[in-house]
Amino acid sequence: xxxxxxxxxxxxxxxxxxxxxxxxxxxxxxxxxxxxxxxxxxxxxxxxxxxxxxxxxxxxxxxxxxxxxxxxxxxxxxxxxxxxxxxxxxxxxxxxxxxxxxxxxxxxxxxxxxxxxxxxxxxxxxxxxxxxxxxxxxxxxxxxxxxxxxxxxxxxxxxxxxxxxxxxxxxxxxxxxxxxxxxxxxxxxxxxxxxxxxxxxxxxxxxxxxxxxxxxxxxxxxxxxxxxxxxxxxxxxxxxxxxxxxxxxxxxxxxxxxxxxxxxxxxxxxxxxxxxxxxxxxxxxxxxxxxxxxxxxxxxxxxxxxxxxxxxxxxxxxxxx
Amino acid sequence: xxxxxxxxxxxxxxxxxxxxxxxxxxxxxxxxxxxxxxxxxxxxxxxxxxxxxxxxxxxxxxxxxxxxxxxxxxxxxxxxxxxxxxxxxxxxxxxxxxxxxxxxxxxxxxxxxxxxxxxxxxxxxxxxxxxxxxxxxxxxxxxxxxxxxxxxxxxxxxxxxxxxxxxxxxxxxxxxxxxxxxxxxxxxxxxxxxxxxxxxxxxxxxxxxxxxxxxxxxxxxxxxxxxxxxxxxxxxxxxxxxxxxxxxxxxxxxxxxxxxxxxxxxxxxxxxxxxxxxxxxxxxxxxxxxxxxxxxxxxxxxxxxxxxxxxxxxxxxxxxx
Numbered sequence: 001x002x003x004x005x006x007x008x009x010x011x012x013x014x015x016x017x018x019x020x021x022x023x024x025x026x027x028x029x030x031x032x033x034x035x036x037x038x039x040x041x042x043x044x045x046x047x048x049x050x051x052x053x054x055x056x057x058x059x060x061x062x063x064x065x066x067x068x069x070x071x072x073x074x075x076x077x078x079x080x081x082x083x084x085x086x087x088x089x090x091x092x093x094x095x096x097x098x099x100x101x102x103x104x105x106x107x108x109x110x111x112x113x114x115x116x117x118x119x120x121x122x123x124x125x126x127x128x129x130x131x132x133x134x135x136x137x138x139x140x141x142x143x144x145x146x147x148x149x150x151x152x153x154x155x156x157x158x159x160x161x162x163x164x165x166x167x168x169x170x171x172x173x174x175x176x177x178x179x180x181x182x183x184x185x186x187x188x189x190x191x192x193x194x195x196x197x198x199x200x201x202x203x204x205x206x207x208x209x210x211x212x213x214x215x216x217x218x219x220x221x222x223x224x225x226x227x228x229x230x231x232x233x234x235x236x237x238x239x240x241x242x243x244x245x246x247x248x249x250x251x252x253x254x255x256x257x258x259x260x261x262x263x264x265x266x267x268x269x270x271x272x273x274x275x276x277x278x279x280x281x282x283x284x285x286x287x288x289x290x291x292x293x294x295x296x297x298x299x300x301x302x303x304x305x306x307x308x309x310x311x312x313x314x315x316x317x318x319x320x321x
Numbered sequence: 322x323x324x325x326x327x328x329x330x331x332x333x334x335x336x337x338x339x340x341x342x343x344x345x346x347x348x349x350x351x352x353x354x355x356x357x358x359x360x361x362x363x364x365x366x367x368x369x370x371x372x373x374x375x376x377x378x379x380x381x382x383x384x385x386x387x388x389x390x391x392x393x394x395x396x397x398x399x400x401x402x403x404x405x406x407x408x409x410x411x412x413x414x415x416x417x418x419x420x421x422x423x424x425x426x427x428x429x430x431x432x433x434x435x436x437x438x439x440x441x442x443x444x445x446x447x448x449x450x451x452x453x454x455x456x457x458x459x460x461x462x463x464x465x466x467x468x469x470x471x472x473x474x475x476x477x478x479x480x481x482x483x484x485x486x487x488x489x490x491x492x493x494x495x496x497x498x499x500x501x502x503x504x505x506x507x508x509x510x511x512x513x514x515x516x517x518x519x520x521x522x523x524x525x526x527x528x529x530x531x532x533x534x535x536x537x538x539x540x541x542x543x544x545x546x547x548x549x550x551x552x553x554x555x556x557x558x559x560x561x562x563x564x565x566x567x568x569x570x571x572x573x574x575x576x577x578x579x580x581x582x583x584x585x586x587x588x589x590x591x592x593x594x595x596x597x598x599x600x601x602x603x604x605x606x607x608x609x610x611x612x613x614x615x616x617x618x619x620x621x622x623x624x625x626x627x628x629x630x631x632x633x634x635x636x637x638x639x640x641x642x
Contacts, residue, residue: 021455098459101485105460108484109437112430125602128595130587132606134342138419138614139426162483163429164422266451274449281446285453293459 005034007048009302010063011072012038012055022051022072025295030302051298057082068092068311070298074099074152074287076315077205077236091315096289096297100155103287106234107156107200108163110258110280114198114230115142115165119256119280137226139164145196147212148203148235149175149182150321152287156200168192172208172319190220197225198232204321205236213240218248230256234286237262242273249278260286326355328369330623331384332393333359333376343372343393346616351623372619378403389413389632391619395420395473395608397636398526398557412636417610417618421476424608427555428477428521429484431579431601435519435551436463436486440577440601458547460485466517468533469524469556470496470503471642473608477521489513493529493640511541518546519553525642526557534561539569551577555607558583563594570599581607 009026011019019037026035033049036042038059047063053072060069061084068090071079076093079085113119117133124131144160146153149171157180161167167180170192174184183192193199199221203209213233221229231254233240242263248254258280259273265284273279305311315321330347332340340358347356354370357363359380368384374393381390382405389411392400397412406412434440438454445452465481467474470492478501482488488501491513495505504513514520520542524530534554542550552575554561563584569575579601580594586605594600626632636642 101460102457105433105437105484108429109433109439112426112433113439116426116430118430118434121603122601124604125595128588128590130604132604132609134609136423136606136609138611139422159483162480163426267449269449274446280443282442283445283451283453285457288453288455288457290459 012052014054029299098293099289106286193220197228201233206320215244234260333373335375346612350620419614420610427607514541518549522554527641536565555581
């Protein structure tokens with residue numbers, strides 16, 4: 001009988017990505033479910049949940065009994081890019097303390113790398129130069145601006161403030177954070193940028209944010225900082241105009257940048273970003289969470305939903321985050 | 322009349338160091354004092370305070386009316402190295418939030434640099450390799466051990482814990498820190514080292530700590546960490562055996578290290594430390610404080626002492642910190 005057979009959770013990854021580690025993590029947490037990959041061709045009527053990271057567009061259309069669709073990493077733009085997504089199904093963002101911690105590690109590392117001029121000291125070590133910068137500013141005199149004040153932006157803001165930095169945040173809709181100056185909406189973006197020495201982008205990629213990190217924005221950053229203006233982007237590559245970043249580094253509109261995300265990933269070998277002396281590049285691993293931690297978060301949600309509970313962190317399809 | 326002439330504060334630096342910035346900072350804060358450098362040959366009977374950073378040994382002996390002797394930076398080993406220091410004069414450590422913050426910035430930067438394997442990603446960027454380490458541990462699975470739990474060690478411990486690391490501390494005498502496991506004394510050093518993946522030395526240099534960072538100590542560090550054992554030393558060069566560090570890096574007893582301090586400073590051009598691939602070197606600038614901040618701290622203490630108050634942070638000459 002159909003009813004005796006367990007419901008299915010499908011792990012849907014990009015073609016070529018190995019779902020093994022995810023399947024194992026979900027099996028350990030959801031014994032009442034059958035866990036399958038897309039390529040195992042699961043029976044559509046038994047598929048109740050899909051956990052996706054960059055599934056091929058159109059590959060979920062036949063699952064018309066879905067109760068929810070989960071993202072396996074930060075951001076849901078990869079899900080919403082699929083125009084044939086089953087309609088009306090709740091899309092759930094992952095909010096996992098492990099992922100949040102890892103993102104804040106990356107932000108903290110690269111803020112400090114620039115603030116403490118580690119690339120200068122790397123160069124000096126190579127040249128056997130013993131010299132320090134007596135004008136090295138204190139953290140309190142360095143103004144950091146975080147774009148995007150979701151769970152990730154709030155955690156990074158809090159930790160940077162605890163290190164003594166002068167932190168402000170910007171978001172589309174107004175948010176109040178204890179001890180952090182916040183700016184909201186298009187009209188206050190200029191004021192926010194005008195005070196910012198180090199800009200940290202943790203924005204979601206939506207139609208409203210696509211290409212937002214461009215020459216016009218860089219020109220509005222504060223130029224009175226000792227080592228700024230500096231750009232960090234760990235949001236999405238689609239937020240940034242890479243030609244503008246290279247030009248801004250060339251003409252001094254930006255002093256340096258660290259990028260974890262790119263217009264095209266993997267970053268192509270021919271990209272001029274690889275060897276720019278003022279650029280640090282990480283391979284979109286700012287916040288790769290442990291599969292076990294993500295599976296835990298999703299399993300908790302599924303267990304609650306199966307008992308009639310409400311799903312948390314459901315995406316608003318109109319704003320796309 | 323003698324009594325109409327203001328008392329003198331002497332700024333006593335190593336030969337060749339320019340005292341100008343310090344004299345300016347003290348003049349702004351202590352209008353009731355004459356501020357002079359050693360080379361201006363101040364009248365001994367009017368010299369009430371000395372603020373020193375590596376003054377030439379013997380150069381303070383004639384100041385027999387001293388009320389206190391201040392260090393201009395973290396640590397007092399440079400003062401105590403002068404065997405002809407005026408006897409019985411209180412020696413005062415500098416405890417300045419600006420200096421503490423800067424030291425914690427350095428510790429946080431270099432812990433994260435190793436934890437997040439930034440040197441691997443630097444190499445990959447150079448080689449245009451797009452790859453990440455799926456075994457990258459979470460901070461909670463990385464055990465950091467801080468040697469030295471004074472103001473600097475406590476601040477670093479607190480901030481690293483807030484980033485999610487598993488932090489413990491070791492000190493000569495027992496200390497209780499909220500939420501941080503602490504070890505004390507020689508007998509517990511083995512247990513402390515045995516749990517530690519990343520060792521952070523913020524020890525003072527005393528007869529008891531001289532050369533403590535040696536092969537025998539490195540061999541006791543935990544070897545089950547993903548990127549350890551790792552050594553950070555921002556205490557004093559005299560704590561470390563540099564030949565042992567190089568050997569430990571060669572034979573894998575240490576995986577990597579960041580050193581801010583050296584047996585001889587500036588680090589000589591012929592040192593093999595400069596170009597070791599697993600070593601990051603900073604030029605003893607982990608916590609160079611703004612002269613204005615240090616002058617503030619010392620001026621506050623002098624003003625209190627002049628009104629009959631008690632000096633804070635007086636060094637115990639028997640333990641030398």
